[in-house]
Amino acid sequence: xxxxxxxxxxxxxxGLGLFAQTDFAELDRVNYLYYLAKDYKNLKRxxxxxxxxxxxxxxxxxxLGILAxxxxxxxxxxxxxxxxxxxxxxxxxxxxxxxYCYLLAGRQADALQFLRTLSENDKSSHLxxxxxxxxxxxxxxxxxxGYDVKKFQxxxxxxxxxENQVVLNAGLAFNFSExxxxxxxxxxxxxxxxxxxxxxxxxxxxxxKQNQFYFSYKSLxxxxxxxSGYTHWVFYTDVLNVSTYGRRSSSLNLSTESLFGLNFTLIxxxxxxxxxxxxxxxxxxxxxxxEAYITYFPFSNLNLYSTVSGFYQLDKNWEGTYQSNFxxxxxxxxxxxxxxxxxxxxxxxxxxxxxxxxxxxxIIPSKSFYGSLVIPAKKFSLxxxxxxxxxxxxxWDLENYTKTSKLVLNAFGVNAILTIxxx
Numbered sequence: 001x002x003x004x005x006x007x008x009x010x011x012x013x014x015g016l017g018l019f020a021q022t023d024f025a026e027l028d029r030v031n032y033l034y035y036l037a038k039d040y041k042n043l044k045r046x047x048x049x050x051x052x053x054x055x056x057x058x059x060x061x062x063x064l065g066i067l068a069x070x071x072x073x074x075x076x077x078x079x080x081x082x083x084x085x086x087x088x089x090x091x092x093x094x095x096x097x098x099x100y101c102y103l104l105a106g107r108q109a110d111a112l113q114f115l116r117t118l119s120e121n122d123k124s125s126h127l128x129x130x131x132x133x134x135x136x137x138x139x140x141x142x143x144x145x146g147y148d149v150k151k152f153q154x155x156x157x158x159x160x161x162x163e164n165q166v167v168l169n170a171g172l173a174f175n176f177s178e179x180x181x182x183x184x185x186x187x188x189x190x191x192x193x194x195x196x197x198x199x200x201x202x203x204x205x206x207x208x209k210q211n212q213f214y215f216s217y218k219s220l221x222x223x224x225x226x227x228s229g230y231t232h233w234v235f236y237t238d239v240l241n242v243s244t245y246g247r248r249s250s251s252l253n254l255s256t257e258s259l260f261g262l263n264f265t266l267i268x269x270x271x272x273x274x275x276x277x278x279x280x281x282x283x284x285x286x287x288x289x290x291e292a293y294i295t296y297f298p299f300s301n302l303n304l305y306s307t308v309s310g311f312y313q314l315d316k317n318w319e320g321t322y323q324s325n326f327x328x329x330x331x332x333x334x335x336x337x338x339x340x341x342x343x344x345x346x347x348x349x350x351x352x353x354x355x356x357x358x359x360x361x362x363i364i365p366s367k368s369f370y371g372s373l374v375i376p377a378k379k380f381s382l383x384x385x386x387x388x389x390x391x392x393x394x395x396w397d398l399e400n401y402t403k404t405s406k407l408v409l410n411a412f413g414v415n416a417i418l419t420i421x422x423x
């Protein structure tokens with residue numbers, strides 16, 4: 001009797017083991033067929049069953065990673081390639097996929113940092129040919145904005161009646177080291193306007209120019225975390241009316257305004273965000289501002305993304321102002337992206353976007369709608385866009401720090417940015 005029980009138990013246990021082996025072999029075979037058919041959905045479904053059974057192995061992770069990569073699900077691909085690398089650290093193909101997961105998800109700094117951590121033995125033949133730092137870029141841009149014009153016969157307060165404004169920019173992005181980069185930009189702003197003031201109540205019509213210099217320094221502190229410092233300087237001439245022994249005369253005076261700021265950025269697969277802090281001294285006042293932003297990538301790729309940002313500023317003379325934005329961008333096809341957004345607020349004398357966007361005037365864009373077409377290519381990218389703004393314009397008393405006589409005007413503009421990549 002004891003022998004019969006033992007024999008029966010042996011048969012049951014052996015049968016269960018054979019069934020488990022058969023079940024694994026069948027699931028693995030089906031999973032592989034789904035991989036060959038590029039059936040991403042069913043590949044994930046059968047892979048989940050295998051993992052639930054405790055079957056976690058290199059080829060399964062590579063199948064999951066490759067199909068996720070081909071479907072541009074870079075976060076999921078990265079997780080599986082990372083696990084595959086742990087299971088087989090000597091396969092250099094895995095490292096190549098990991099590099100491109102970072103790069104194609106828009107995480108170029110992280111891709112380069114990952115590349116720098118690899119030894120020559122860990123690199124595929126292709127990875128060995130890649131540069132260890134980002135290539136320099138030349139950025140050229142042009143913008144034109146036309147305004148509704150309201151003029152006065154006389155206005156003893158400060159009022160700016162702008163007809164149009166043209167901005168030309170030329171910038172160079174370059175490397176300080178493998179982990180640190182810089183950006184330098186020169187801007188020339190030309191504004192056709194009539195300025196009213198206590199010294200010119202009948203208005204002074206002219207073309208007013210500003211020369212601006214911008215510089216930023218950015219460093220990758222660790223994977224997914226960047227630090228930046230930036231400064232923006234403005235130079236222009238003022239006409240001063242002076243009185244000497246009862247006689248009035250005019251003289252030109254070179255005026256300077258400046259901004260200094262810091263930025264901290266976190267970069268993830270689905271969320272990227274940052275915060276800026278800056279100080280400026282526009283219009284004989286002082287401003288302290290902070291700006292926060294977060295971008296959401298629902299599929300961990302650049303095919304669809306949206307950004308929410310907010311800005312708040314305290315001015316020594318004019319108290320607090322704000323702006324808030326919502327932007328969305330999406331891929332139409334390989335060489336065309338579309339971006340659009342809306343902004344509302346009441347800010348003036350401000351700077352945004354790490355100090356690159358500057359409004360050192362008393363013009364208040366209360367609502368703005370903007371959009372761009374982006375054409376990316378290997379050697380260059382071109383961005384062409386337009387914008388509409390509803391402008392709140394006031395007469396300003398710069399001694400008592402009050403504003404009166406609100407006007408609601410319209411402004412329309414176009415812009416273009418050409419980025420040339422030296423690679």
